[in-house]
Amino acid sequence: MLTPAFKLSQDDDYLFVDIKAPHAKVSETEIDFFDRQFRFYSKPYFLRYCLFGVILNLTFTVSCRLALPGRVIQNGDECVKWIADKNVFHVKVPKVCQGQHFEGLDMITKLLTVSDEMKAKRTVPGIEVVSTEYHDEVEQERVEEEEDFNWLQTEWSEKDDKSLLGEYYGFASKYAGVFARMADELACLVDIREPEKKSIAQRRQERHEIENKHFSDDHYLADLHEETEIPTLIATKLCWDTLDCSTEFTDDEKFKLKNLPWKQYLIDKNMKYHLVMGMVDILYAFAYETRVTEGEYSVESGWTITKLSSTLCWLELFNSLQETVVACVRRSLCYPLHRNWQLSIKIIQDVIKILEKGRSFVLKCFLRIHSIFNESGESRYILNDLYITDYCVWLQTVKTTTFSSLAEALKKVNVAKDEVNFDIDILEVASKSVLNDEKEYVDNEENIQLLRAMNVKKQNRHTNEESSEEESEESLEESSESENEDDSEAPTSNDEESSSESEDSSTEDETEESICLNTDKHKRSERIR
Template sequence: MLTPTFSITQDSNYLTITIEAKFANVAETEIEYSELDFVFSSSPYFLRLHLPSRVIDNETGTAKYDSDNGAFTVTVPKARKGEYFEGLDMITQLLRPQQKGTARAMVEEIEGEGEREEGEEEEEEDELDTVGNELLVDQSQHEGKEESVVDEESREYGYGFGWRRRGVLLRLKDEIGKLIDLEDAENTKIEERKIMSALRDRRNFNGEHYVADTFDSDEMLEEILKWKMDERSEITQEDRERLKDLPNKKLPVLSSDDLYAVSLSLLDILFSCAYDQRINMGDISVESSWTFIRLSPSLSSLTRWRNGKEAVQAAARRAVTYPLYRTWNLVEKVMEDLKEIIKRGRPSIVHALCTIHSQLAVGGDFRYLLNELILTDLLLWVQSVDKSVLERLEKELEEIELSKSGTGLDLERLEMEAKMSMMRMDGGDGVIDSDDE
């Protein structure tokens, strides 16, 4: 069975569920809803939604089919009029049975097979149990290939979401080439990776390039600096297609330290997306997947951060080291964009992650592996993690002020030397002494 693309809007009394099903057998369509469940069945499509709050079948709901667009529009009455339903844009989460608990409890344990646990649906005692329970597993579900194991070795050398994966990069070492900056990712300790990443950046930093971008006039760069993000960030149709097809697998139960560290990885990953979005002025380019990886140490060096400032300073360092445009003014603009992405909340973050996920999937050079290791699980996690985790991240980010000195690249000295050189050239006979050559 196929999972159709869908979207949900709401007013004070009703949900409006739009389902795209161009090849549906309209005559055999079944729609039922009650309590926390909504079920749509119309061969070859099957959709079961697990709603965040209760609905009721009081015969005031409606269902219409638009044959021109191949779409069903279903209005569903809310059990409590005026109630606001949270998370209706979190597509993957709506396709999974709702979990109750704390921020920590809402992050689940990976199972190798990725299927729903046997008997999970038996707890529901409403009439929907008679419709399509056998199809519940079919609705989704790409299965995880590796079982996550938490052991001392993984705690010291792990990578991927929650730093619990081992062995994947070793098996593919000859194929993946330079996807990961680490020469021996399997045997590089987690704590050593950010140090190695910083050393690599300092070796690759080109002071002349930085100074030229900082002081030379460039019309395109001026336009990039003036560009403004869209006022609204929403889950797009392309995002919905991607989210509905994410695997149904359980994520590892994270300690409070791991939960915080995973949230910090959002910062440099989303920084890379904000940079790419700005230099392309809202578009995507063939270089976007390269930019996402190169500017994010969480992706390219499998790092783990201790705090938010550490994460964004590392991303800023890379932003003046690797891409085409390397100026501190641009870094500051990207930082503003990053804060705005986080401030706008979960839909904005999910949209940005979907953008990265989609480009890594088609970027070549085995970049899709970073989806399997990190991005897919991060997308699942961010849709379900307690909002307090994201609120804490937003608050910490707002208090961070980037500094040039924090990059460790002597940017202030380079700028001062360049200014002094230009002053000497502009004054008098413009002769530069031997110390300036």
């Protein structure tokens, strides 16, 4: 049977269900809803999902009379309409508690998940389900209060559990033996080798060692003084920077949610904390790739997201939010094309904005990652099987306040340069010193050029003086009277010229002397180096 495309909406009194079924047999359509269950059946379609509130009971069969818009009234205003030109069933369902708001109507995969009561009825008789996902509001609030986290506190350490196949890994640490079976495919995807033989502590130690070896001083310093591209990337406005950013799912995203596997997870408080930290780690990698590509993802996007995420690349489990953010920043300074401290810090702000957009927007990001991995090749779909698919299903069950509280906690996280252990603060100070020395060297070179120009000018002036003296001697021989007059005036003018020349010469000598002193000083500093 096929699951039709559907959409749910509501007002204070009614729940509205729109079901698109272009190949349905209207005369054989059946719709049934009771308590929290809703069922739609019309060959070849079948739809069943669980609701978060209580709705009134109504069962009827849609006949061929509903080929045109019509109403079937029972117990009030309940009705179903068949909109023929759109091939859509429009069902109007009254709420028992008028004014009650049903949460999570856009969490399609969760709605399609079979409830625990139904599973118990179909499986082993005599087993009572004492607690389900859909308990009353008072119980739900009590459980949520008990599960509030202090995101900034290191609350747990990893377990030392092993399976017969070795160490666990993947979403909620529920996988083992996958790497042993698919060693060739996974070798080019992740950095870790033989994870079944390594504990979480061993993976972390090995990751730190490889990151330290891979960090490049030259690459970091080159990007540090890059004045064009990186400032532009930091200033770029992305979709989550705008107020009108949509959190509604597109038709393509709804189709993906509808086709996700229907699962329910038994996750304790310890593991839930690890999963949320892994979510932050993966979102950081996704936000980095989105910013540097401005949302224009490429075949390299899958590599970048995988490489920047310690969760995906090293099967890491984090114990605190501070540890998670430090790991993200470290890898952003080791592997991608742009390695800049300000850019890495900007990505943290991007993650905060994504979390503030709420559960639906976070889920949209993971759906995009799922598509990127499927389209990037290199068997990266395996990471979807190990992590992303389960995240897409599980995120729909996380309470909405988790994301807002996590965003507030992330705002309080401060990462210092010495925490990443790459000595980048020392590198930056050294680079500034070198730049200042280079500037002094350039200034000295300019002084040398000026000195050379002054010497040339001085030589030209001496040449002009010699030629003028020869001309004056010739003129003296032509006329004796003019010679006497010239002899009486010449000393005065010559004295003036000689005095001015001596002044110019003294000025030039002083300038020349200062330049020479600077040049000698520069040469002495070079010899000291």
